[in-house]
Amino acid sequence: MTNLLEVSEVSKHFGEFRALNNVSIQVPKGSIFGLLGPNGAGKTTLIRVINQITMPDSGEVRLDGDLLNPTHIKDIGYLPEERGLYKSMKVGEQALYLAQLKGLTKTEAKQRLKYWFDRLEIGDWWNKKIQELSKGMAQKIQFVVTVLHNPKLLIFDEPFSGFDPINANLIKDEILRLREDGATVIFSTHRMESVEELCDDIALINKSNKILEGKLIDIKRQYKTNTFEVGLEANNKIALKTNLAEKFVVTEANFKSLNNDLKLNIRLSQNETAQDLISFLNQQARINHFVEVIPSANDIFIQTVQNN
């Protein structure tokens, strides 16, 4: 799979402050790419570099193999975190204007807007002013405007903020559908559950440096600790626990179960396998629950940032 976007060794300073330090990322074509990092890490600056809002001090950015240039504006759709619309302008006029700025002709823009407005069932908003709409409604318009020109690359910065669960779901489905239609999505968020749900690849930026990048699955494999969560039924739980603690690293686990189980996390050493553990446990107790502990994106985020 080739990369749609390649950022190579990009640095950016604002006066004394270093916002990006030799950051490189590769965004595979057709992927949903999670751009993660704590507040102030440099995510927004990187996104602005990709959008040609900010010029990097050094380094280069290639979109589809070409160095970034003004013709790429129509290939990118950007939904910034700080977003809004002209309050006193009518929805339709405004959407037309923004679409034309992205290079669509007026008739093209009108057609596509009609399609999207019908699709999201907001057709009757055309003549309303933005200030008459609720925040969530305005966000929908903003989403439509972002994707209207069928860009190759979509950049969403916290796309779900301000949406109720139903609309958030609607937007999520639209993003997935756009990806199926061939778009590549960069997705910047602090909501780890949506990263878990949507992202194929992630990059983690902290204090202006990229500290982690790759397929989410690979990263999870790399971060897993050969730990298993078990629920055991036995007559003498205390004896069982001491028995297990002699052989493995054992900590208390916490999960929901219907039985009054002994709940444990059992960490194995590198050369032991799940089979070994199961056969060992089988002799001692009845296994009601057995699952491998896979680190969540949240765990990886916290662990990497704190160790950095």
Place this chain on the structure above:
Amino acid sequence: MNHLPLIIKREYLTKVKNKSFIVMTILSPIIMIALIAVVAYLSNLNNEKIRVISILDESGLVKNIFKDSGNVHYDLLEGVSLDSAKDIVNETTNYGLLHIENIKNIDSVSNHIKFYSKESPSLTLISDLERKLEKAFTNLKIQEAGIDISKIEASKVNINIGQENFSGKQSSKMDSVIKLIFGCAAGYLLFMFIIIYGNMIMRSVIEEKTSRIIEVIISSVKPVQLMLGKIFGTSLAGITQFVIWVVFGGLLMTIVSLVLGISLVDSSMPQQELIEMASDKGTEFYFESFKQALSNMPLINLIVAFVFFFVVGYLLYSSLYAAIGAAVDNETDTQQFMLPILMPLILAVYIGIFTVIEDPHGTVSTVFSYIPFTSPVVMLMRIPFGVPIWQQVLSLLILIGTFMLTVWFAAKIYRVGILMYGKKPSYKELLKWIKY
């Protein structure tokens, strides 16, 4: 991709379709004309009221000099004492009582004249009385000295210096007045235009920041394009409003003055000299010298220069306004940056009024008609008096150069500023932004 026309169109249409803009466009001339009409009407009313002044001249020296004129009538009292005269006047609606004591000596009687009235009398009325009395007593003294007044009257000479330059062009005092009016009108127009529409640009930049749409926009267009689009769009809206004001206002003025039968122009024209000149020499002379004065002016030069200096001068200032708008978050924070913009502008107008009129080609006016931030106003005021073309071109070139520099500088601040939220920048920070 060039989106400038699109941006200009949007800026123009949103400005023009804005309700408060429409209301202001229609209401302003109505209010202005209504105010002028009310003032004119009231002052007419005031002039029509007849004031009666009672005179008690116990000396008997000057009782013949008071002749009814215009709206002041005199009522001579005789054979009554001061106290009963006061009572009489107090009972009538007469304006007041002028009392001259019974002293035959002119020198000493002049200090014993008093005016009694119910309320404090109008200044013009008192000075009018004083002038009348002074003239009468002076004449009496001249007679006392044995000099024939008619000879003095006959020996008065009236001088009116004709003006002509070395290439034979004739001019008159009227010329300077007309030039002054043209120069001041042009300068003031620019001044007003900059203040009103510069502020409008600034507000619309701030609006884009507060509505947070800015980042969406500049991911599609270059900030410089957006800034220039804003400046041009708002200026066009401004010109539209101005033209409507002038046409509509002119129309209203004609209608109102026809209906009320008052000449609004006269009462609102402060050019005392013009009126005096007209009344001295008759209207024919007035029109003759007016026509000549107009033909003496470099009209074509004036119009061309007006367009250029107006446009470039306005653009220069409006790019600064746009930069300020980008640097701050809300209008209250703009104060600290407004002063440096307003200072040169106000300075220019003062220089125009005080020095250009005195000496249009003196050092001060010449120097300031080169300095870019004052040159549009000062040069426009100077041009009616005849400025060599090379000077105008040089000044314009300096202005254009500065304009480009300012746009570059403003664009830098704009580019950084529109993405900055939440802090009020200092000048030091603005300088830092330029280096980004």
